[in-house]
Amino acid sequence: MTIKNNALSLIDVLASKGETKLTPNKNSTVQPVALMRLGLFVPSLKRKGKNTDSVTIDASEELSKLDIAQAEGYSNITISGPRLSMETDFKVWVAVILSFSKYGRDTNTIELPFSEFATFAGYPDKEKTRVLRERISDSLTRLRGTTISLSSKNKDKLTVTGLLQKGNWDVKADIIKLTADESLWELYQVDNQVLLQMFVLRKLANKGTAQALYTFIESLPRKPIPLSFYRIKQRLVLTSPQNQQNRIIKKAVEELIATGYLDASIQKRDKDWHVLIHGRNPKCHLPAGVSPIEGLDDDE
Structure with a gap:
């Protein structure tokens, strides 16, 4: 791989084609277009049916430009793991990105207080309870369990990486410690990015x-x-x-x-x-003349 994590930080690679920095902050998050289009983060299910606890996504086309894929001749790329929800897991993922953008300039291992991490995820102080700590802990487990597998056509080469390499939580000190894989930086660098408004x-x-x-x-x-x-x-x-x-x-x-x-x-x-x-309208000014959607009856 040509990209070395000790030489790059998330800030270094969060840049658009026009060299305009897209820095995540409390009001916005920068995400790879591929992850937003592939269905990695989806709505929670009100009713769980058969085979809904895990997902497997074919990302071969979207992630084929990764340096590691081209250098090693990988043509089959899948993302698999537990179903990740928009309501919780995406919030926690945004907090991971914001945490690394603030503390990960010189290292791919960072640590920060739970309270600050929860703030990055958009949770107010009144919600920073034991229940929220358990919810975030479960979410980090799901993110850690989401893997990106790359293999060659004849399956003689295989690399497995993931959204998170390691996560530690010191409950007594209330400190979160996260380690990211260098492939995460590469994903942001080679992919077009989208700026989402929180x-x-x-x-x-x-x-x-x-x-x-x-x-x-x-x-x-x-x-x-x-x-x-x-x-x-x-x-x-x-x-x-x-x-x-x-x-x-x-x-x-x-x-x-x-x-x-x-x-x-x-x-x-x-x-x-x-x-x-x-x-x-990213700033959400209601368009002039917008009328309610018509043409789709309840019985369709």
Whole structure:
């Protein structure tokens, strides 16, 4: 691998094509476009069905430009592990990124107080209880258990890495210690990045489907083609009956419009519903003339 973690920090690699630094802070987070499009973070399931506790994502196309993939001839790349929720796991992941951007300039192992880490995740002081500590601990376990596997076509070479290399929690001192794999820096460096506004996600609190749809839509090109419900269902890893999935997506789109972020409509094309994105407003000023979405009945 050409990238060495002792020579690069997350700050070093968080830069857009125009050399404009995209530094994460309490108001925004910088994420690789691939992770936002692949469905790594998805809504929590109200009902758990068969084979919903874990996911396997084929990331061969999206991550094929990784230096390690090209240098070693890896053509099969998968991301696998427990299902990661927008409501908790994405918050904790954002805290991981923000923690490394602040403390990881010279090392890939950092430590910080739990209180500060919880603040990075967006939790207010009144929620920093034992219950939250357990929730964050469980989330770090899930993030640690999410692996990125790279292998050659004939399976004679294999590399396994992950979102986190190691996590330690000193309960008595209330200190979190995290170690990241250098491949994480590489992922940010070779991939295009998307700047997500945290206040949009906070506006959508407890609305995991709308949050996941926001991260997906914001990662799309400036003028995206109509977004089919089929593609959205794949991205959100929905498991409910098809008719219910349609209603869930419609509601999520309406919630994004209500925040002032999205200007869109829904139409049926080629036997499938599509979201037509007319505009996106990162600062959430409600678009002029936006009307409620029509055309998708409850019985569809």
